[in-house]
Amino acid sequence: MSTLVHPEVQTTKDYLPLNGTDYVEFYVGNARQAAYFYRMAFGFSLVAYAGPETGVRDRASYVLQQGKIRFVLTTPLRPDGEIAAHVHLHGDGVRDVALWVDDARQAWKETTRRGARSVREPMELKDEFGVVKMSSIAAYGDTIHTFVERSDYHGAFMPGYRAEVGMSGVDPLARPVGLKYVDHMVGNVGWNEMNRWVDYYADILGFSLYQHFDDKDISTEYSALMSKVMANGNGRVKFPINEPAEGRRKSQIEEYLEFYHGPGVQHVAMATDDILETVGKLQDQGVAFLKVPHTYYTELEGRVGRIDEPIEELEKLGILVDRDDEGYMLQIFTKPVEDRPTLFYEIIQRKGSRSFGKGNFKALFEAIEREQELRGNL
Ligand code: FE2
Numbered sequence: 001m002s003t004l005v006h007p008e009v010q011t012t013k014d015y016l017p018l019n020g021t022d023y024v025e026f027y028v029g030n031a032r033q034a035a036y037f038y039r040m041a042f043g044f045s046l047v048a049y050a051g052p053e054t055g056v057r058d059r060a061s062y063v064l065q066q067g068k069i070r071f072v073l074t075t076p077l078r079p080d081g082e083i084a085a086h087v088h089l090h091g092d093g094v095r096d097v098a099l100w101v102d103d104a105r106q107a108w109k110e111t112t113r114r115g116a117r118s119v120r121e122p123m124e125l126k127d128e129f130g131v132v133k134m135s136s137i138a139a140y141g142d143t144i145h146t147f148v149e150r151s152d153y154h155g156a157f158m159p160g161y162r163a164e165v166g167m168s169g170v171d172p173l174a175r176p177v178g179l180k181y182v183d184h185m186v187g188n189v190g191w192n193e194m195n196r197w198v199d200y201y202a203d204i205l206g207f208s209l210y211q212h213f214d215d216k217d218i219s220t221e222y223s224a225l226m227s228k229v230m231a232n233g234n235g236r237v238k239f240p241i242n243e244p245a246e247g248r249r250k251s252q253i254e255e256y257l258e259f260y261h262g263p264g265v266q267h268v269a270m271a272t273d274d275i276l277e278t279v280g281k282l283q284d285q286g287v288a289f290l291k292v293p294h295t296y297y298t299e300l301e302g303r304v305g306r307i308d309e310p311i312e313e314l315e316k317l318g319i320l321v322d323r324d325d326e327g328y329m330l331q332i333f334t335k336p337v338e339d340r341p342t343l344f345y346e347i348i349q350r351k352g353s354r355s356f357g358k359g360n361f362k363a364l365f366e367a368i369e370r371e372q373e374l375r376g377n378l
Contacts, residue, residue, distance in 0.1 A: 014206060014232075014233035014234070015110045015206055016101070016107055016110055016111065016205055016206045016232070016233075017101065017102065017233065017234070018099050018100065018101060018232045018233075018234070018236060018237050019100040019101065019102070019236070020068070020099075020100050020181070020182075020236045020237065021069075021070075021097065021098065021099060021100065021181075021182045021185070021237060022070065022098040022099060022100035022146075022148040022150070023063070023070040023071065023072050023096075023098045023148070023157075024069075024070070024071050024072070024094055024096070024097055024098070024182070024185070024265075024268060025061075025071075025072040025073075025074055025094070025095050025096035025098065025146075026071065026072070026073050026074065026092060026093060026094055026095065027074055027075070027076075027083050027086040027087050027090075027092070027093065027095045028073050028074070028075050028087065028092040029075065029087050029091075029092060030075055031060050031061065031062050031073040031074060031075035032060070032062070032075075034062075034073045034075075034092065035062040035064060035073050036173065037337075038064050038071060038073070039064065039171060039173040039174045039175075040173060040174075040175060040285060040286075041282070041285045041286045041287050042066070042177065042179070042282065042285075042287065042345075043066055043174055043175045043176040043177040043178075043179065043281070043282075043285070044064035044065060044066045044069075044071065044174060044176075045064065045065055045066065045165070045166025045170075045171035045174040045176070046062060046063070046064055046164045046165060046166045046171050046173070046174070047063050047064065047065045047070075047156055047157065047163065047164055047166040047167040047171075048062075048063035048156035048157035048158075048161040048162065048163055048164055048167065049061065049062055049063065049161060049162055049164050050158075050160050050161040050162070051077075052077070053162070054160060054161065054162050055160070056160060057077070058076065058077055058078060058081060058083075059074055059075060059076055059077055059083055060074070060075055060077060061073065061074040061075075061161070062074075063156070063157045063161060063164075064166075065166065066174075066176060066177075066179045067178075067179050067180035067181055068180065068181040068182075069179055069180070069181060069182055069270055070157075072096075072157075074095070075087075083095075086142060089142075089261050089262075090142065090260050090261060090262075090264060090342070091259070091260070091338055091339070091340040091342060092338045092340075092342075092343070093260060093264050093265065093338075093342060093343055094143060094185075094264065094265035094268075094343065095142065095143065095144065096136070096143070096144050096145070096146050097139070097143065097144075097145055097185055097239075097265065098145065098146040098147075098148050099145055099146070099147055099148065099237065100148055100150070101147045101148065101149055102149060102151065103149060104122055104133040104134050104135045104147040104148065104149035105122040105133065105135065105149075107135065107147035108121070108122050108135035108136075108137065108147060110206075111137050111204050111205060112137065114203055114204045115203065115204055116137035116138065116200075116204045116205075117137060117138040118135075118136070118137060118138075119136040119137055119138050119144045120134065120135055120136035120146070121135060122134070122135040123135070125158055125159035125160065126159055127155060127159035127160075128155075129153060129154045129155030129156075129159070130152045130153040130154050130155065131152045131153060131159075132148065132149065132150050132153045132158045132159060133148075133149040133150075134146055134147065134148055134149070135147050137204075139187070139197075139200070140187050140189050140193075140197050140200075140241075140263040140264070141189075141260075141262045141263035141264045142262070142264070143187070143263070143264055143265060145205075175281070175285055177272075177277075177278045177281040177282050177285070178272050178273065178274055178277060178278045178281075179270045179271070179272055179278065179347070180270070180271045180272060180273065181270070181271050182268060182269070182270060182271075183238070183269040183270065183271040183346075183348050183350070184229070184238040184239065184240060184269045184356070185238075185239055185265055185267070185268050185269070186227075186239070186240045186241075186242060186265065186266045186267050186268075186269070187239060187240070187241050187242070187263060187264070187265055187266065188242050188243075188253050188256045188257060188260075188263055188264060188265075188266040189241060189242070189243050189263040190243065190244075190257060190262070190263060191243060191244055192243065193243055193263070194226055194227070194228060194241050194242070194243035195228075197241045197263075198228050198230060198241055201230040201239060201241075202230065205232065206232070206233060207230040207231055207232050207233075207237075207239070208230070208231060208233075209228060209229070209230060210229040210230060210231040210235075210238060211228070211229040211240075211355065211356060211358075212227075212228050212229070224244070224245035224246065224247040224251055225242050225243065225244055225245050225251055225252070225253045226242070226243050226245050227240050227241065227242045227243075227356075228240070228241055229241075229356060240356060242266060244257070249378050250372075250377060250378060252365070252368050252369070252372060253266075255341055255372055255377045256341065256342055258377075259340040259341055259342055260340065260342045264342065264343075265343060266342075266343065266344070267333070267343065267344045267345060267346050268343075268345055268346070269331075269345070269346035269347075269348050270345065270346070270347060270348070271348050271349065271350065272347060272348070272349050273349065274349070275309075275319055275330045275331075275332070275347060275348070275349035276309060276313055276314075276317065276319070278347055278349075279317045279318075279319060279332055279347055280317060282334075282347070283317065287334055287345075288334060288335045289317075289318050289332050289333065289334050289335065290318065290332075290333050290334070290335060290367045290368060290371065291318055291367060291370075292315075292318045292320060292363060292367055293363070293366070293367070294315070296320070296363045297311055297312075297314065297315040300314075300321060303323075303359065304321050304322065304323040304328055304359075305323060307321060307328060307351075308351070309321075309330065314330070317332065318332055319331070319332045320332060320357060320360040320363065321360075322353065322355060322357045322358065322359040322360050323353060323359070324353050324354070324355045326352045326353055326354060327350070327351050327352015327353040328351050328352065328353050329348060329349065329350045329351060329352075329353040329355060329357065330348070330349045330351070331346055331347065331348045331349075331357050331360065332346070332347050333345070333346050333368075334346075334347075335371065341371075341372070341375060341377065
């Protein structure tokens with residue numbers, strides 16, 4: 001006698017359909033200067049601006065775009081208020097991971113009904129270019145998710161913003177490097193909190209578990225972490241969630257939590273179709289990446305097999321490679337982009353693989369720990 005196992009048929013409707021990431025908003029100490037860095041070093045174009053000149057009294061916001069990636073850099077103009085408090089506590093960091101939806105009211109209703117804490121009830125902003133509808137809910141730490149509905153909007157970004165050079169033509173400061181879209185965004189949460197936030201994304205946003213790494217996968221002599229990757233129904237939005245694990249000394253996640261003063265976005269991974277060209281340009285433009293030991297490259301072909309890219313080119317730039325049964329992927333990590341060792345970036349090129357570079361974790365962690373040791377935080 002044999003037992004037939006029928007694969008479970010997915011019948012439940014996705015109650016929170018997401019079209020992708022709409023924007024990532026950072027609260028920063030000086031948005032004008034941060035915008036210069038993202039234009040000159042990372043190649044973003046300035047497409048919109050809001051501030052006193054557009055009738056906004058308490059803040060200035062610069063909207064930057066490259067491919068489908070949109071960053072909003074917002075700074076407070078006065079010492080009071082939630083933006084100043086956020087910068088005071090966290091330093092520069094991500095406040096809002098905004099998600100593009102077809103119905104911002106429905107997204108808010110479905111998620112708050114399931115237990116999300118509302119940060120902003122559904123509201124509309126209008127100008128001569130149309131209507132943007134928004135609502136927001138709280139996520140880990142002081143991070144929020146704003147649902148943005150913009151099907152009826154044809155302006156630069158949103159009502160309240162004016163178009164800037166990059167909207168109509170070429171931003172003379174921008175030096176584009178070929179970044180296309182946000183591949184994933186990683187959150188660091190506190191000790192034993194990973195599963196709570198995994199449940200939040202599952203129960204409240206309808207995400208499901210995509211991949212799972214435990215501390216045996218991701219540990220070095222000193223530090224360890226655990227990670228679960230949550231993805232939405234159509235797979236366009238992926239949020240790995242990390243928590244620290246016991247190691248001999250302080251892990252990079254603990255260092256982040258200490259300097260960010262709580263949970264927050266650890267890194268944003270941005271995709272390119274040509275990582276050699278993208279990373280070459282980023283390095284020329286002053287972006288600093290983690291260094292990888294020479295031994296990583298002597299062992300590379302044995303670990304991942306044949307790949308299209310010349311290994312000496314990868315080594316020159318410090319690009320990592322990992323393979324799974326679907327293909328391979330190339331990735332590299334910047335050093336933190338602020339003085340506090342908090343937010344950094346990943347550049348990623350996928351060639352079939354849907355993984356997050358499990359095979360690289362050890363090599364990478366050892367590189368991160370060398371940096372941590374230099375800061376006296378290991
Ligand atoms: Fe990543």
